[in-house]
Amino acid sequence: MTWLKEKLGTEKAIIAMCHLKAMPGDPGYDKKRGMEWVLDRAKYELEGLQKGGVDAVMFSNEFSLPYLTKVRTETVASMACVIGELKRELEIPFGVNCLWDPTASLDLAVATGAVFVREIFTGAYASDFGVWDTNCGDVIRHKMAIGADDVKCLFNIVPEAAKYLADRDITSIAKTTVFNNKPDALCVSGATAGVETDSTILKQVKDAVPETVVLANTGCRINNIDKQLSIADGCVVGTTFKKDGLFDNEVDVERVKGFMDKVKTVRA
Amino acid sequence: MKWTEEIFGTKKAIIGLVHLQPLPGDPGYDKEGGVDKIIRMAKEDVIALQNGGVDGMLFTNEFSFPYLYKVEPETVATMAYVIGALRDIIKVPYGNDCIYDSLASISLAAATGACFTRGIYHGTWATSDGAVNSQGGRALRLKHNLGIDDFKLVYYFIPESAADLGGRDPFTVMKPTFFLNKPDGFAISGIVAGQKPDANTLKRCKETFPEAVIFAATGVNIDNVEEYMEYMDGAFIGTSFKKDGVFHNQIDETRVKTFMDKVKVLRNR
Numbered sequence: 001m002t003w004l005k006e007k008l009g010t011e012k013a014i015i016a017m018c019h020l021k022a023m024p025g026d027p028g029y030d031k032k033r034g035m036e037w038v039l040d041r042a043k044y045e046l047e048g049l050q051k052g053g054v055d056a057v058m059f060s061n062e063f064s065l066p067y068l069t070k071v072r073t074e075t076v077a078s079m080a081c082v083i084g085e086l087k088r089e090l091e092i093p094f095g096v097n098c099l100w101d102p103t104a105s106l107d108l109a110v111a112t113g114a115v116f117v118r119e120i121f122t123g124a125y126a127s128d129f130g131v132w133d134t135n136c137g138d139v140i141r142h143k144m145a146i147g148a149d150d151v152k153c154l155f156n157i158v159p160e161a162a163k164y165l166a167d168r169d170i171t172s173i174a175k176t177t178v179f180n181n182k183p184d185a186l187c188v189s190g191a192t193a194g195v196e197t198d199s200t201i202l203k204q205v206k207d208a209v210p211e212t213v214v215l216a217n218t219g220c221r222i223n224n225i226d227k228q229l230s231i232a233d234g235c236v237v238g239t240t241f242k243k244d245g246l247f248d249n250e251v252d253v254e255r256v257k258g259f260m261d262k263v264k265t266v267r268a
Numbered sequence: 269m270k271w272t273e274e275i276f277g278t279k280k281a282i283i284g285l286v287h288l289q290p291l292p293g294d295p296g297y298d299k300e301g302g303v304d305k306i307i308r309m310a311k312e313d314v315i316a317l318q319n320g321g322v323d324g325m326l327f328t329n330e331f332s333f334p335y336l337y338k339v340e341p342e343t344v345a346t347m348a349y350v351i352g353a354l355r356d357i358i359k360v361p362y363g364n365d366c367i368y369d370s371l372a373s374i375s376l377a378a379a380t381g382a383c384f385t386r387g388i389y390h391g392t393w394a395t396s397d398g399a400v401n402s403q404g405g406r407a408l409r410l411k412h413n414l415g416i417d418d419f420k421l422v423y424y425f426i427p428e429s430a431a432d433l434g435g436r437d438p439f440t441v442m443k444p445t446f447f448l449n450k451p452d453g454f455a456i457s458g459i460v461a462g463q464k465p466d467a468n469t470l471k472r473c474k475e476t477f478p479e480a481v482i483f484a485a486t487g488v489n490i491d492n493v494e495e496y497m498e499y500m501d502g503a504f505i506g507t508s509f510k511k512d513g514v515f516h517n518q519i520d521e522t523r524v525k526t527f528m529d530k531v532k533v534l535r536n537r
Contacts, residue, residue, distance in 0.1 A: 024378035024414040031415030035381060074375035074414055076341050077348035081379040084352020107342035110292040111349040113303055146293040146342045 002213050003152065003184060004234055007115050008056045008093050012229050012267050014260065015095065015215070016054035017238030018045050019062035023078040026064045039082050043089065045251040049241065050091055052256020057090075058118060058236065059083055060097040062193070069132060071101040076108050083112045095154070100132075102139045102153075109151045116152035118187060118217075118236065120159045122177050127162035136181055155183035156217060158201070160192045170201055174208040185213035187236065194239035194247050195219045203231050221245070222259050226266045270481050271420060271452065272501045275361050275383055276323040280497060280535055282528065283363070283483075284317035284519070285506035286310055287330030291346040294332045303346060307353050313519040317509065318359055320524025325358070326504060327351055327382070328365040330461070337400060339369035344376050351380040363420075368427075371403060374410050377419050384420035386455045386485065386504070388427050390445040395430035404449050422453035422483055425473065428460055439476055446477055453481035455504065462507040462515055463487045470499035489513065490527050497534050 004013045021038045022028030030037060042059075049057055059082070061075055076098055083096070095116035098104035102119035109117045121139060125132040143151065157173055164173070174186060188205050190197045196219030206214045216232040221240045228235055241256045243249035272281050289306045290296030298305060310327075317325055327350075329343055344366055351364065363384035366372035370387030377385060389404040411419050423445070426438050445451065454473055456465045464487030473482050484496045489508035496503065509524050511517035 024416070025375075029415065034415070035379065072375070073341050073344050073372055074378045076345045077376045077379035079379075080345040080348035081352035084349040085355055087353055088356070104341055107340070107345045110342055111303065111345035146340075147297060147299045148292070 002233055004213060007152065008234075010055055010267070011233065012263070013055040013234040014263055015056045015058050015234065015236045016049045016052075016241060016256070017062065017236065018042060018049060018057050018059045019238060020059060020079060020082060022063045022065075023061060023075055025072055025074045026061075028063055028065060035078065035081070038078070039085055041250065042082050042086060046086055046089060048251035048253040049256060050089075052241070052251075052253050053260040054092065054237075054256060056093045056095065056115070058095040058097055058116075059114075061099055062238075064099060066129060067099050069100050069129075071098045071104040076104050079108055080111045083108075083114075087112075095152075100159070102134075102136075103142055106139070106143050106148050106151060107146065110146050110148040114151065116154055116184070118154035118156055121153060121155045121183070122181060123157065123159070123173065124165040125159055125162040126165055127159065129161075131165070132159070132162055140181070152184035154185040154187050154215065155181065156187040156189060157205070158187070158189045158197075158217070160189055160218065171204050171208040174205045174212075178209045178212050183212065185215055185233070187215045187217035188232075189217040190219045193218055194245075196221070196224060197228065199224075199227055199231060202228065206231050206233075222262050225259065225262055229263070229266050270501055272481050275420075276502070278323055278535065280500060280531065281323040281502035282531055283324040283326050283502055283504045284320070284322035284509055284524065285330070285504060286313050286317065286325050286327045287506060288327065288347065288350060290331045290333075291329055291343050293340050293342045294329075296331055296333060303349065306346070307350050309518060310350055311354055311357065314354055314357060316519035316521040317524055318357075320509070320519075320521045321528040322360060322505075322524060323502075324361045324363065324384075326363040326365055326384075326386070329367055330506070332367060335368050335397060337368050337397065339366045339372045344372050347376055348379045351382070355381075368397070368400070370407055370421075371410055374407060374414065374416070374419065374421075378414035378416050383418070384422060384452070386422040386424060386453075386483070389421050389423045389451065390449065391427075391441050392433040393427050393430040394433045395427060397429075399433060400427065400430065404445070408449065420452035422455050422481070423451040424485070425454045425456045425469070428457050428486065439472065442477070446480065451480070453483055453501070455483045455485035457485035458487045461486055464489075464492055465496075467495045467499070470496060474499045490523075490530055493527070493531060494534060497531075
């Protein structure tokens with residue numbers, strides 16, 4: 001049994017993304033409609049995801065584009081305030097992700113009582129926004145210092161829009177990441193949100209670290225979920241739950257239901 | 269009409285402080301009780317203040333001792349979460365203050381919809397916690413960039429536990445600041461929470477800056493409120509609203525009511 005069963009209620013868990021609109025300080029923030037609108041849309045999306053029957057939800061500042069690796073205080077605060085308001089409606093376990101800042105994600109988790117965080121904790125990458133470095137030792141020490149010991153850390157080892165700075169194969173990366181850091185899960189992604197995770201890579205990772213929870217992190221759809229779940233312990237799902245399967249759209253409850261029905265048959 | 273009257277609906281606004289228990293990362297944080305306990309206690313205080321009839325509230329991380337001038341993000345995030353969780357019961361206008369990080373208070377307000385704060389937005393101070401260099405210019409730019417131009421910054425006339433680093437007279441220091449930066453208000457405090465301010469300083473402020481919004485910021489209680497009423501546009505009340513008037517206790521609704529009854533009489537004079 002993995003911790004997914006204990007913390008999220010089922011093996012082969014589906015973690016649905018709740019993508020928050022741009023917030024104060026983000027270039028795309030709508031100052032006229034303000035935070036009330038951010039909250040209103042998040043409430044709508046959460047309702048759709050819960051009605052659709054997902055196992056858990058993950059709040060992210062998905063529209064804080066372009067992303068930062070050191071997220072600003074106002075962004076973390078805005079996410080915290082939204083989650084504070086939504087807590088009354090939340091019926092399922094939740095996690096958080098301040099893209100792309102593992103420290104801020106843990107800060108948000110301890111503030112909101114999130115069960116898990118997902119981030120890039122390890123590695124060194126050439127990315128679309130410059131050289132991307134990490135400092136896992138510092139981050140995990142900070143985690144202990146703020147009392148977030150129980151927060152599960154989902155290590156994304158294939159960051160979107162980036163390539164490892166040295167020539168290391170994914171099997172080696174998976175093995176050393178697990179050996180050095182004891183992550184609660186590894187996430188394997190495609191090129192960006194919505195792009196299918198390569199199932200060959202997914203399998204290489206799972207085979208390399210069979211004792212560790214491995215999640216397919218992007219691009220899961222109704223027509224590939226049986227294949228992905230046959231390898232992965234669970235999936236993080238965003239884009240396909242949205243109207244017409246488009247990243248910028250909002251959650252479509254019928255698409256969520258259809259997907260979850262399929263997942264139930266796969267699980268059975 | 270001064271903004272205090274517009275926001276609080278009265279010329280002498282009484283702002284009750286909601287002192288949050290130590291937050292994650294603070295040395296005094298109760299990990300066992302967790303954030304849920306912080307919310308529960310804050311909720312009790314909010315209800316007591318509102319039932320007692322205050323005009324506004326100010327949320328602070330009062331028990332984040334020892335204070336920092338650059339507050340940790342987890343502190344700000346937890347304050348945002350707590351305020352978010354309480355918003356459905358909040359009925360009066362509210363502010364937020366991340367002690368002593370005047371910029372974090374602005375970031376927090378963009379998240380929570382708070383309409384005012386108090387902080388150190390001018391001057392250079394020698395304080396119990398080291399030298400403090402104010403960042404008024406950055407503060408006003410941050411507020412603008414976050415889309416909260418209407419957010420009110422109440423400047424500490426002299427910060428608590430502090431004195432001007434160069435030994436300058438606070439009135440001399442404030443004159444150019446008042447002219448150039450247009451502070452939304454002054455907070456006139458005693459040396460720490462619970463210690464009353466010098467009534468003469470309020471009086472001189474009123475005379476020197478007649479159009480300024482002036483708050484009595486610490487130590488105002490039922491026995492001394494009368495001496496400040498003439499000069500103040502509002503008061504921040506913390507300690508005196510707490511059980512037995514003790515800083516570490518929670519809000520006592522009866523004390524709030526009694527105080528507000530007295531204030532109502534004074535307002536109608």
